[in-house]
Amino acid sequence: MSTVAVEVVYRGIFQKTLARNIVRTIVFAARKEGKIGTAFGRYGDSPERNGIPAKQFAIVSDSPEELEENLAVYEAGEVDVTINVDDTMCKGIESWAWYGLQPINALTKPGGTLIVTSRQEADALIEDIHQKDSPFNLAIVPATTSFSGLWVYKDDHTDVRILGALAKVCPELVSLDSMVAALEDQGWGGLKLTSARNSFDRTTQRPVEPGEGNDETPFTFELLGWRAMEDGLVIRGIDGATGFRGGSLAEDYDPIRSNASGDTDYQPTRNSVFKKFSTRSMRPVINFETCIKCTLCWLQCPDTCFDVTPDGLYDANMDACCGCAVCEAVCPVPDCITMVNEAEFNDNDSQWEHWTRDKDGYEKWMTELIEVQKAHDADSERSHGYHSPGKYEAESESEVALTGDDD
Amino acid sequence: MATETLPQTEREELISGSEAIAIACSLADVDVITAYPIRPYDTVMQYVSKLKADGAFDCDFIVAESEHSQFEIVKHASAVGARTFCGSSGVGWFYAFEAITVTAGLRLPVVAMVGNRALDDPGAFGVEHNDAMAVRDLGWMLYWVGTAQEAFDIALLAWRIAEDPRVFLPMAISCDGSFLTHSQAIVNVPTQEQVDRFLPQYDRGRLQLHPDNPITVAPQVNEDWLMEIRRQTDDAMRRSSDVIREAYDEFKQLFGRGDDSPFIEEYMTEDADIVLVGMGTLAMPVRVAVRRMREQGKKVGFVRVKFFRPFATDEIREALSHCKAVGVIDRDYSYGSPSYGGVLFNEIRSALYTLDNRPLMQSFIAGLGGREVLVRDVEEMTSMVQDSIDSGQVKEENTWIGVRE
Numbered sequence: 001m002s003t004v005a006v007e008v009v010y011r012g013i014f015q016k017t018l019a020r021n022i023v024r025t026i027v028f029a030a031r032k033e034g035k036i037g038t039a040f041g042r043y044g045d046s047p048e049r050n051g052i053p054a055k056q057f058a059i060v061s062d063s064p065e066e067l068e069e070n071l072a073v074y075e076a077g078e079v080d081v082t083i084n085v086d087d088t089m090c091k092g093i094e095s096w097a098w099y100g101l102q103p104i105n106a107l108t109k110p111g112g113t114l115i116v117t118s119r120q121e122a123d124a125l126i127e128d129i130h131q132k133d134s135p136f137n138l139a140i141v142p143a144t145t146s147f148s149g150l151w152v153y154k155d156d157h158t159d160v161r162i163l164g165a166l167a168k169v170c171p172e173l174v175s176l177d178s179m180v181a182a183l184e185d186q187g188w189g190g191l192k193l194t195s196a197r198n199s200f201d202r203t204t205q206r207p208v209e210p211g212e213g214n215d216e217t218p219f220t221f222e223l224l225g226w227r228a229m230e231d232g233l234v235i236r237g238i239d240g241a242t243g244f245r246g247g248s249l250a251e252d253y254d255p256i257r258s259n260a261s262g263d264t265d266y267q268p269t270r271n272s273v274f275k276k277f278s279t280r281s282m283r284p285v286i287n288f289e290t291c292i293k294c295t296l297c298w299l300q301c302p303d304t305c306f307d308v309t310p311d312g313l314y315d316a317n318m319d320a321c322c323g324c325a326v327c328e329a330v331c332p333v334p335d336c337i338t339m340v341n342e343a344e345f346n347d348n349d350s351q352w353e354h355w356t357r358d359k360d361g362y363e364k365w366m367t368e369l370i371e372v373q374k375a376h377d378a379d380s381e382r383s384h385g386y387h388s389p390g391k392y393e394a395e396s397e398s399e400v401a402l403t404g405d406d407d
Numbered sequence: 408m409a410t411e412t413l414p415q416t417e418r419e420e421l422i423s424g425s426e427a428i429a430i431a432c433s434l435a436d437v438d439v440i441t442a443y444p445i446r447p448y449d450t451v452m453q454y455v456s457k458l459k460a461d462g463a464f465d466c467d468f469i470v471a472e473s474e475h476s477q478f479e480i481v482k483h484a485s486a487v488g489a490r491t492f493c494g495s496s497g498v499g500w501f502y503a504f505e506a507i508t509v510t511a512g513l514r515l516p517v518v519a520m521v522g523n524r525a526l527d528d529p530g531a532f533g534v535e536h537n538d539a540m541a542v543r544d545l546g547w548m549l550y551w552v553g554t555a556q557e558a559f560d561i562a563l564l565a566w567r568i569a570e571d572p573r574v575f576l577p578m579a580i581s582c583d584g585s586f587l588t589h590s591q592a593i594v595n596v597p598t599q600e601q602v603d604r605f606l607p608q609y610d611r612g613r614l615q616l617h618p619d620n621p622i623t624v625a626p627q628v629n630e631d632w633l634m635e636i637r638r639q640t641d642d643a644m645r646r647s648s649d650v651i652r653e654a655y656d657e658f659k660q661l662f663g664r665g666d667d668s669p670f671i672e673e674y675m676t677e678d679a680d681i682v683l684v685g686m687g688t689l690a691m692p693v694r695v696a697v698r699r700m701r702e703q704g705k706k707v708g709f710v711r712v713k714f715f716r717p718f719a720t721d722e723i724r725e726a727l728s729h730c731k732a733v734g735v736i737d738r739d740y741s742y743g744s745p746s747y748g749g750v751l752f753n754e755i756r757s758a759l760y761t762l763d764n765r766p767l768m769q770s771f772i773a774g775l776g777g778r779e780v781l782v783r784d785v786e787e788m789t790s791m792v793q794d795s796i797d798s799g800q801v802k803e804e805n806t807w808i809g810v811r812e
Contacts (some may be wrong), residue, residue: 043585225811
């Protein structure tokens with residue numbers, strides 16, 4: 001008698017099909033061994049939003065009665081394996097439905113495994129992953145984060161590589177042979193099966209001890225009871241905008257004219273418990289030296305994340321930025337705003353403050369980041385999904401070469 | 408038990424309740440399907456359009472410009488003799504209400520899926536039963552589904568029952584949002600041959616709107632006629648019970664699965680002191696809780712009401728006549744109702760009024776807006792019912808469970 005629960009943490013739009021392929025194949029593979037299972041997405045999620053962290057689950061049991069026991073709680077309290085298909089979510093995730101940061105390994109049970117697709121080393125990932133009171137294992141599937149669109153799928157073998165790794169780290173779930181048989185049933189063969197088997201052979205686990213990792217306390221907030229809530233579905237507005245970093249606004253401040261002309265510092269109102277940064281897989285890096293103060297980034301940002309600094313520059317607030325890259329697209333100055341892989345950063349600190357404090361240091365930091373990113377771009381590193389016909393085929397080729405080869 | 412089960416040629420699929428109903432549509436060879444997106448019902452239209460795009464299903468699939476048009480189109484299609492399917496959720500279902508109310512009055516056997524959803528505002532996707540419940544007085548048959556397999560099975564049954572000339576009434580299949588519409592389970596899907604053997608063609612006979620059969624449908628009537636027309640619909644609903652039993656028995660014979668009764672599912676009720684009652688997917692945590700409490704020696708059972716309309720008065724009376732107390736768990740609300748109880752609670756209490764030995768009755772409101780009904784919630788409710796038995800009276804007739812104070 002046993003039940004195994006697996007969750008797949010993925011990014012909305014870009015990875016919905018990937019997550020679905022994984023959880024469904026788990027259930028098919030379990031059927032090969034006479035077990036029964038179910039696969040479902042967390043209903044409170046809204047995976048039709050770019051990049052939003054979301055979850056799908058697969059629950060596998062020996063018998064229908066046992067499955068019912070485990071489904072009596074819809075979202076599992078703990079899982080045997082957490083699969084994270086984008087390493088930037090190691091910093092924690094906030095779903096569309098649930099405001100508060102949840103560590104990536106929050107549901108991973110003591111002694112369970114967190115599988116991450118990443119090109120980073122284990123130590124770098126553990127720096128991001130929140131500490132737990134109990135030990136768990138970290139397994140890395142070496143891969144560039146696989147992003148597709150809602151209607152197109154990049155068949156770069158990430159799905160089968162994860163499933164191969166899963167059979168290795170959680171043998172009580174299903175055997176590799178059952179996993180491969182389930183893949184064959186879905187019409188997959190040849191190199192994809194080789195990828196799954198190679199991933200099984202090559203996957204290793206690194207034990208993570210209690211207390212090891214990121215020691216930040218994830219932000220949370222309290223849900224009110226019905227007696228304390230205001231009647232009539234009313235939510236009070238938050239106190240208005242201020243000058244930069246809470247200063248007072250200029251006397252002749254006008255919300256449109258003043259900001260557009262950049263002659264006053266300004267910071268919009270933000271909800272302190274509604275941060276959206278875990279949606280971000282890339283962030284803008286700004287060259288304040290070449291900024292011409294045209295206001296376009298400030299104007300076009302869908303999340304109002306730019307603060308106007310006292311010197312009329314625009315500082316992207318990293319608690320509010322979703323990483324949509326609109327600012328990079330609308331900026332008329334070459335390389336003034338560059339989207340860089342979120343994995344390169346360990347905090348949400350202000351870039352403008354960094355630049356003001358140490359202009360040379362900032363220049364060096366920024367230049368290095370941009371160079372690394374450009375090198376990655378040439379190698380199809382990380383991007384926001386589908387852009388042109390043939391793109392996925394080209395990207396898949398380099399990915400498959402990572403593990404798809406025969407030894 | 409099944410005596411003449413067909414060979415086991417069913418295929419196994421990993422699908423949601425919505426996908427199961429979409430596949431049932433294709434096997435039932437539905438002629439006209441109308442759609443308008445609203446979560447969670449939209450999962451059905453996604454699967455129907457996929458089947459159609461894949462060339463696996465030939466039907467007129469019309470994405471209307473609103474729910475109102477959606478239900479008007481199937482109403483008219485049904486009048487000319489087309490087998491029809493549509494559906495909606497929450498306020499979308501309410502937007503179609505003018506069409507929904509007349510569908511029953513015109514005796515049109517439209518089959519609709521209601522993906523149960525809270526009535527916005529506030530915006531919420533999660534399950535509440537108030538949306539589908541709104542047709543309870545209007546001549547729609549109303550069924551609450553427990554599993555994805557049952558969603559498939561009842562869809563086939565729905566056309567068979569609704570299109571029976573003794574009935575000719577529409578039927579709504581209620582599926583809890585999320586738990587049924589978005590969870591994939593193993594479902595046995597029969598062959599076309601099996602389905603064809605069970606489900607005859609829709610034949611509207613002398614009521615078919617057709618140039619060869621010149622008729623007028625739905626003229627203006629006033630007090631001279633209306634009461635007789637209402638009485639006809641009432642009689643059709645009364646007749647539907649026998650048709651349901653007949654169809655269900657045949658379904659069990661052909662497909663080899665089903666409960667003792669098409670109307671209710673009884674679970675460990677025989678010797679139970681306390682019987683809990685509920686509808687839809689909350690049956691899952693309730694059954695688990697009942698098993699656990701049984702292990703502790705507590706005599707608890709469960710009745711899942713499947714058909715809410717027609718309401719199986721006799722069967723429910725029989726099932727609840729031997730226990731000391733009944734706790735009804737409503738996934739709905741009825742503000743200002745008798746005892747502030749849920750809709751199901753008051754229906755059940757009414758059905759039991761004529762019993763010689765009436766059990767104590769207690770109402771619980773739980774799981775609104777998709778909040779989970781947990782095993783410990785069920786245990787808490789049971790213990791409150793036990794307190795009532797011990798003290799010989801019900802102190803709080805209605806309690807909200809799992810609400811933040």
